[in-house]
Amino acid sequence: MDSDASSTCSRSSSPELAVDSRFFSNKMFQAYCADRETEPRSDRSPQSAGCGGKVRGRADLSKDDLQDLRLKVNSRERKRMHDLNQAMDGLREVMPYAQGPSVRKLSKISTLLLARNYILMLSSSLEEMKKLVGDVYGAGGSARRVLPPASSAPASQLPLLSLGPALHSLVGGASQHASVPTVAQAPRSPPASGYLGFHAPALPTLIKDPLQHLSGGYRHFPGMPCPCSLCQPLPASTASLHSLSMGK
DNA sequence: TAGGCCATCTGGTCCT
C-alpha cells in the first residue's frame, strides 16, 4: 500500500503485515533459502554469497539468524522508502495543482518534474520582479521614503504590495485579463493556481513548460482583490526566501 | 487486457 496515501489506496502490502514473521511464507525468501541450502559453498564469492551479500562471519549463522537479519534489512529498507514517500507527500502539498479526495495523486515522477519546473518558474518570477523593482526605484532611488511607514503586511512583502499597481503596468499583459478574478485560495498552503497568479495551466503543460504562463498577467483594479502573484501575500517559506533575495 | 504506478524484497556498493 502507499505509505503516503493509505487513505486513498488499499494495497495489500502494509509494512506491519510484511514485518510479521508470517512474511516468511514469502516465495522469494523460501526460494532463496532453498537455493542456499542446495548451492555448494565453494561456488559462492564472498560478496555474492548469503543474504545481503555480506557473509563473512555469517556463514555459520543459523537459518533463523539469517531470517532475522533479512527481516531487519527489509524493515529498514521499508522504513527508508516510507520516509521517502513522506517527503514526496510534503512536496506534493506545496505543488500548484488541485488537491483533494477526488483528485488523483500526482505520481512520483510527475511530482518531481512539476517541482523542478515550479522552482524554475518561481526563480524566473523573482528575477523579473527584482528587475522591475530596480526599474521603478531607479539606481539611486530612495525606496525607504516611498514605503509606507506601517502596515499589517510583513516587512518582506511591503515593497511588492506597494508596487503592485506599478508592476502591473510593466508586467501585466494588459491584453490578457478578464473580469475581476476570484479570490485566491486559502493562504495556508500555496498549491493553488490562485497563488501562482495565473490561470492554472493544465498539469501536463506545467510539468513540461513552467515559464510559458508567466507572461499572462492580470489587470490591477484599485481596491479590488487581485490574485496575481505580485499582490498576494507570500507564504512563509517564500517570504523568507524573498527577503533573502531582495536583501542584497 | 495492456500499461502505468507502486510497495516490497533483494543483493551489491559505499560510507561511517
Added chain:
DNA sequence: AGGACCAGATGGCCTA
C-alpha cells in the same frame, strides 16, 4: 561490521 543507498525483479492494483 552495520547501516544507508541504489537498482533490478516481482507481483498487486487500477485505469483506459
